Amino acid sequence: MKICVLVKQVPGSEAQFSVSADGSWIQETGLPFEMNESDNYALEEALQIREQKDEGEVVVVSLGPDRCQKVIREALAKGADRAIHIKEDAPYNTDPFSIATALANTIKDEKFELVLSGLQSDDLGFGQTGVILGEILGMTTATLVVGTEIQDGKIKVKRELESxxxxxxxxxxxxxxxxxxxxxxxxxxxxxxxxxxxKKEIKESLFVDMCDIDGLQSFNGLSVQRAEKQTEMIEGTVDQVVSKLVDVFKNEIRIN
Amino acid sequence: MDILVVLEDKNGMIHRMSQEAITGAQRIGSEFNLSVGILAMGGNAAALSDQAAQYDVNEVLTLENEHLNHYTADGYGAAVAQVVTNENPKYVFFGHTYQVRDYVPRVSAKLKRPFLNDAVSYSSEGGNPVFSKQVLNAKLVAALQPNDGGTILISFQSAAFSSENIQSGSANVRSISVDIDSAEIKTVTEDPFQEEAGGVDLSSAELIVSIGRGIGKEENILLAQELANTIGAEIASSRPVVDSGWLPSHHQVGSSGQTVSPKLYLALGISGAIQHVVGMKGSKNIVVINKDPDAPLFELADYGVVGDMLEIVPKLTEALDR
Known part of the structure; x- marks a missing residue:
């Protein structure tokens, strides 16, 4: 089975951010970057499917600046067979539809039977790219997938619902x-x-050459999340804190 | 109509997050002078439409079709795309549910219209609403700007609007239809199931004591349990506690667990990852106890204590037991 895995490089979850001088994005200098968490699970699922069947190919596709080579190499080191890097220095200026279009133009002749992506990126969190790509290429789509079973000409997936x-x-x-x-x-x-x-192949292309449409949406103005509430901090010794909490529970929140 | 709210079915009832989307549509509709319609679709469309007609909106559309009786992304994507094309609203509102995440990107791709998802707030700019979403682990907020003037699809994060503010009224109901070719449905779904039976319904709990990674070890859950028993609260947790096997998954609050809105949400050792926050931010009173003064959950807290829950909780239990 020929499987494509979409892998994105994102800032690490511990990173602290400041908005760049022109307000269009964050200052990236010095930020730790890593493979998007759910993409790592998608890659593992692809490798396991290939190993179960003992045939097939896993191709990693990543879109972003030169720094993405790091996650591409990581995916190849884990066992992906080859990679495609669609280069774009400012991917945050594009939108999920443009990115999915560039991906579709890149992989349409490869005839993948399966495209796996992480549920959503930890940086922008659109969670749309894989689904839009599927729609453009006439594939079936499913999200929140927590299990896969390959069947004859079909795939059975377990999806997480709510609650x-x-x-x-x-x-x-x-x-x-x-x-x-x-x-x-x-x-x-x-x-x-x-x-x-x-020694593995990394094919390179440019996003501007692969995306032949105008995007549908863009970010406008990035700002630091402001506190949503006035928080009353309770301070003092343990006994003072406990006595104040009892007062809040009984007289403010009225828990009885 | 100008705003079309697409309902999600929850066992014959309108999904809580769809009610929140209706509330948002009513508020934005009155602020920007936009008419509001509601779309009820699927196997329970008639029941949903009866409920929707009790709200203060201009119109309720009812859509029944044999291919919509069971949810598939193929069928729902095709149906909503057709309805949007026929009705041509300026805005299509959804709750940002798991189902919406599954099929609305398909609608976006079919119509080549932008899907501004997981919006948390809106502001007014040049007489139009502008919607914002959280990015980079909810540390920053960005406005989402459509690149032209056509229909916009928007989903709202849980608790972006409070369904307690929904306006009652009465609305006309109109039946509509779509053409779905059975060849388009390439997915067969089975009945939903739970892996562990006998879960607690946290969504109706008045008081919740919730524990996170900061509880340290499994034995310490007993401290939280004793406090919960004393005040008659339910025990809940964030995902790491469930992943460690310390509590069954039906105690989990968050995007992959339950969504709660109790009178008191007491968070013990929970740092406040966005996946947890979306499940509890609608709580009326949030009290956070955490050793880490930089824990993001303090931002949402009404009352915060920087301190060791292992010292505070037993004494709190004792004091409340008197």
Missing amino acids: GWFQWQTMDLPASLAIQSGLNQPRYPSLKGIMGAK
Whole structure:
């Protein structure tokens, strides 16, 4: 089975942000960047499907600036067969529809049976790219996928619903699936994998050449999240804090 | 109509987040002089439409079709795209539910119209509403700008509007139809199921004591449990506690767990990741106890204590037990 995995590089979850001088994005200098968490699970799922079937190919596609080479190399070291890097220095100036269009133009002749992506990126959080890509290429789509079973010409997926409910659905191939974190145990690259990755192919293209449409939306003005509430901080010794909390519970919130 | 709110079915009732979207449509509609319609679709469309007609909106559309009786992204994507094309609203509102995340990007791609998702707020600019979303782990906020003047699809984060403010009234109901080719439905869904039976319904709880990673170890859950028993609260948690196997998953609050809005949400050792916050930010009173003064959940707190819950909680239980 030929599988495409969409991998995005995002700032690490511990990163602190400041808005750039022109207000269009954040200051990236010095920020830690890493593979988007749910993309890492999508990659692992693709590698496991290839290993179960003992055939097929896993191709990693990433869109972004030169720094993305780091996550591409990481994916190749973990076992992806080859990679495509669509270069764009300012991907945050585009939108999910433009990105999905560039991806569709990039992979349409590859005839992938499966496209796996993470559920959403930890930076912009649109959670649309994989689904729009599926729609453009005429694939079936599913999101919040927490399990996969390949069947004859179809795929059965387990989807997470709200409030602890789940649902199985059986879909025609080709399919584009957005993977939820936690469905498998992502591997670490082996030393052999890291060495082998250096010989693997990374095909490069430019976003401007791959996206032939105008975007549908853009960000306008980025600002630091302001506190939503006036918080009353309760301070003092443990006994003072406890006595104030009892007062708040009984007289302000009226818990009885 | 100018704003079309697409309802989600929750076992024959209007989904709570759809009610919030209706509330938002009513408020934005009156502020910007826009008419509001509601779309009820699927196997329970008649029941949903009866409920929707009790709200103060201009019109309720009812859509029944054999391909919409069970949810599929194929069917719902095709149906909503057709309705939007036929009715041509300026705005289409949704709650940012798991189902909406699953099929509305398909609508966006079919219509080549922008999907501004997970909006938390709006402001007024040049006589039009401008919508904002949180980015970069909810540390920053950005306005979402459509690139032209056509229909915009928008989903609202849980608790962006309070459904307690929904306006009652009466609305006319109109039946509409769509053409869906059975060849378009390439997905077969099975019945939803729960992995663990006997869950607690946290959504109706008045008082909740909720624990996070900061509880440290499994034995300490007992401290929170004793406090909860003393005040008659339910025990809830963030995802790490469930992932560690310390509590069954039906105690989980957040995007992959339950959404709650109790009178008191007492958060013990919960840092406040966005996945947790969306499930509890609608709580009326939020009290946060955490050792880390930089825990993001303090931003949402009505009352905050920087301190060790292991010292505070037993004494609090004792004091409240008197």
